Amino acid sequence: MLQTQLLSNHHFNFGRRGRDSSVGRAGKCDVHRLEEGPPLKAELTREQGLRYYRIMQTVRRMELKADQLYKQKIIRGFCHLYDGQEACAVGIEAAINPSDHLITAYRAHGYTYTRGIAVKEILAELTGRRGGVAKGKGGSMHMYAPHFYGGNGIVGAQVPLGAGIALACQYQGNNQVCVALYGDGAANQGQLFESFNMAALWKLPCIFTCENNQYGMGTSVERASASTDYYKRGDFIPGIRVDGMDVLCVREAFKFAAEHCRSGKGPIVMELKTYRYHGHSMSDPGVSYRTREEIQEVRSKSDPITMLKERMLSNNMASVEEFKEIDIAIRKEVEEAAQYATSDPEPPLEELCNHIFSNDSPLEVRGTNPWARLKSVS
Amino acid sequence: MEPFTCMFCAGLSYRWSCQTMMVRDALNQAMDEELERDERVFLLGEEVAQYDGAYKVSRGLWKKYGDKRIIDTPITEMGFAGIAVGAAMAGLRPICEFMTFNFSMQAIDQIINSAAKTYYMSAGFQAVPIVFRGPNGASAGVAAQHSQCFAAWYAHCPGLKVVSPWNAEDAKGLLKSAIRDDNPVVFLENELMYGVPFEMSEESQSKDFTIPIGKAKVERQGTHVSLVSHSRYVSHCLDAAVVLAKEGIECEVINLRTIRPLDVECIETSVMKTNHLVTVEGGWPQFGVGAEICARIMEGPAFNYLDAPATRVTGVDIPMPYAKILEDNSLPQIKDIIFSVKKTLNV
Numbered sequence: 039m040l041q042t043q044l045l046s047n048h049h050f051n052f053g054r055r056g057r058d059s060s061v062g063r064a065g066k067c068d069v070h071r072l073e074e075g076p077p078l079k080a081e082l083t084r085e086q087g088l089r090y091y092r093i094m095q096t097v098r099r100m101e102l103k104a105d106q107l108y109k110q111k112i113i114r115g116f117c118h119l120y121d122g123q124e125a126c127a128v129g130i131e132a133a134i135n136p137s138d139h140l141i142t143a144y145r146a147h148g149y150t151y152t153r154g155i156a157v158k159e160i161l162a163e164l165t166g167r168r169g170g171v172a173k174g175k176g177g178s179m180h181m182y183a184p185h186f187y188g189g190n191g192i193v194g195a196q197v198p199l200g201a202g203i204a205l206a207c208q209y210q211g212n213n214q215v216c217v218a219l220y221g222d223g224a225a226n227q228g229q230l231f232e233s234f235n236m237a238a239l240w241k242l243p244c245i246f247t248c249e250n251n252q253y254g255m256g257t258s259v260e261r262a263s264a265s266t267d268y269y270k271r272g273d274f275i276p277g278i279r280v281d282g283m284d285v286l287c288v289r290e291a292f293k294f295a296a297e298h299c300r301s302g303k304g305p306i307v308m309e310l311k312t313y314r315y316h317g318h319s320m321s322d323p324g325v326s327y328r329t330r331e332e333i334q335e336v337r338s339k340s341d342p343i344t345m346l347k348e349r350m351l352s353n354n355m356a357s358v359e360e361f362k363e364i365d366i367a368i369r370k371e372v373e374e375a376a377q378y379a380t381s382d383p384e385p386p387l388e389e390l391c392n393h394i395f396s397n398d399s400p401l402e403v404r405g406t407n408p409w410a411r412l413k414s415v416s
Numbered sequence: 417m418e419p420f421t422c423m424f425c426a427g428l429s430y431r432w433s434c435q436t437m438m439v440r441d442a443l444n445q446a447m448d449e450e451l452e453r454d455e456r457v458f459l460l461g462e463e464v465a466q467y468d469g470a471y472k473v474s475r476g477l478w479k480k481y482g483d484k485r486i487i488d489t490p491i492t493e494m495g496f497a498g499i500a501v502g503a504a505m506a507g508l509r510p511i512c513e514f515m516t517f518n519f520s521m522q523a524i525d526q527i528i529n530s531a532a533k534t535y536y537m538s539a540g541f542q543a544v545p546i547v548f549r550g551p552n553g554a555s556a557g558v559a560a561q562h563s564q565c566f567a568a569w570y571a572h573c574p575g576l577k578v579v580s581p582w583n584a585e586d587a588k589g590l591l592k593s594a595i596r597d598d599n600p601v602v603f604l605e606n607e608l609m610y611g612v613p614f615e616m617s618e619e620s621q622s623k624d625f626t627i628p629i630g631k632a633k634v635e636r637q638g639t640h641v642s643l644v645s646h647s648r649y650v651s652h653c654l655d656a657a658v659v660l661a662k663e664g665i666e667c668e669v670i671n672l673r674t675i676r677p678l679d680v681e682c683i684e685t686s687v688m689k690t691n692h693l694v695t696v697e698g699g700w701p702q703f704g705v706g707a708e709i710c711a712r713i714m715e716g717p718a719f720n721y722l723d724a725p726a727t728r729v730t731g732v733d734i735p736m737p738y739a740k741i742l743e744d745n746s747l748p749q750i751k752d753i754i755f756s757v758k759k760t761l762n763v
């Protein structure tokens with residue numbers, strides 16, 4: 039068991055212009071329109087620590103494997119990788135219940151995993167095989183799971199969807215909440231403010247969450263947003279800014295946020311300060327708009343997985359060997375998943391037109407020419 | 417079934433023994449019955465609750481069902497359409513009203529990318545049981561930004577069903593089917609039809625009365641030409657048919673009822689009987705409903721039965737003007753249908 043002062047010796051500084059982006063001065067989250075924020079102390083059990091480590095490391099290795107497969111041209115199209123941001127997905131999942139709901143944008147592989155889909159089904163979806171979580175029909179940006187609504191390709195569109203899911207929770211009186219994630223780029227979308235307005239008016243149990251990784255594609259936050267205090271952009275909605283590289287901070291903040299929503303107080307806006315090591319997508323080297331030094335500095339000083347491991351080691355909660363064992367097991371799992379993803383057959387052509395409509399009788403679909411009359415079943 | 421003005425019912429309560437109903441009341445009844453039947457159904461949109469609906473289609477529903485089921489939204493189409501789609505994903509059955517479909521353009525990304533495509537993208541995991549409804553096409557004197565017909569735009573997209581009722585019975589039966597459908601349905605009403613009364617059949621009085629989506633109806637039998645139309649222009653076709661009958665030309669009038677999926681078989685059967693095809697719509701000609709019908713007839717067995725090329729009667733290819741004389745001449749009139757039929761028949 040570890041009782042830890044959050045953020046006591048960690049400052050998250052970066053930025054070419056030397057902007058002070060440190061979060062949680064003396065361990066506190068920045069809050070907006072809140073009397074008090076999440077607790078300054080958190081408890082971490084050994085079991086929890088190893089679990090968070092394992093999950094974050096799995097996401098990390100899965101994303102690096104995807105990078106590899108993409109460069110081998112086994113994955114094609116869009117591929118937006120999440121390495122660096124693992125503490126966000128893992129911290130959130132640690133704070134909410136499986137029966138709660140979550141929706142995000144296209145940088146979604148991490149969340150697909152934390153919401154319950156196996157690595158091999160994720161990789162097989164990326165390689166476009168029938169064993170993929172969406173049978174190869176969705177690809178990187180369109181993976182779904184129970185209480186996980188993707189995976190959405192249109193920037194910002196997932197936020198009103200998330201508010202709608204929260205409306206359904208309220209309507210059904212099931213005490214569940216919805217976490218609706220978006221990036222610093224999407225934070226300026228009009229439909230977000232439309233969602234904030236309705237969520238606040240109707241007190242929807244929606245945790246609007248900005249994963250601020252400092253760059254919307256190649257545009258830094260300073261160049262895109264007149265206000266970069268994304269936790270304040272909800273205006274009349276309370277907000278919290280959190281160190282998104284510290285899995286415990288994220289967890290505690292989201293426990294607080296979920297409680298806020300469940301108690302009927304309405305929505306809340308979260309900002310997670312985080313960082314992505316890769317470029318925007320696999321077609322972006324990620325160094326034309328930021329320096330390699332910056333990336334390296336974050337990696338060496340603020341890596342979420344390293345930080346958790348070091349914290350546990352320095353508190354004698356686990357040994358170096360144990361972490362090594364976990365790493366080996368994960369490497370094996372990811373390797374086997376990649377094997378599966380590269381050997382599983384592609385979806386059968388007979389199923390090309392299926393899944394147009396739900397719960398409908400079979401219909402005929404026009405193919406590429408008038409004689410191509412294809413069959414579609416639900 | 418022909419429209420007529422019932423002396424007793426026009427303008428008053430529709431629930432009289434002579435069984436006529438205005439289109440708006442048929443829509444109201446459909447929603448009322450479905451709200452009662454399934455507690456997951458709810459209505460949201462601008463002015464649907466306390467205002468009783470911008471066009472009074474939802475009159476009385478808020479009083480009966482309250483704030484939870486009938487929700488007034490701010491004027492934020494993209495936001496509330498997205499909220500409606502999210503609610504559908506999470507287990508509810510929303511009816512999302514657009515005050516007119518012109519405003520749906522602000523929300524079209526949510527309709528197409530979030531609603532229509534999701535069942536396919538998720539390989540059958542995530543259904544989206546939602547109805548988007550509201551008045552479509554031209555009204556009277558509302559000018560260019562408020563008069564567009566969206567039938568062709570929405571019908572272009574796989575994953576959507578697009579329904580376009582004509583009379584009160586269509587309105588009731590098709591809206592009930594749309595609400596019970598587990599898929600996104602775009603339900604195109606017509607403001608000028610809301611106040612038109614129609615006789616309602618015995619079976620349409622039932623709370624379980626539904627009309628299947630995807631099936632057209634032959635409203636009038638004929639032998640010389642097939643007139644294929646949807647929504648308000650079915651009335652125009654029937655009126656033209658009456659005039660043409662006096663000259664010995666018998667028109668078969670088909671009410672499409674559904675734009676997507678199109679009931680091509682019904683059209684083909686008719687064309688194979690009459691050997692002539694004229695389509696009639698309010699929308700613009702290019703890439704429209706009539707264009708699709710002509711292409712489909714070319715590709716099927718009915719082509720060989722055509723004695724003349726198919727003809728499309730459409731709205732004029734311009735933004736809708738305001739002045740009455742200009743507006744009247746921007747849309748198909750009965751005389752245009754009569755003229756086109758005679759040209760097609762070469763008489």
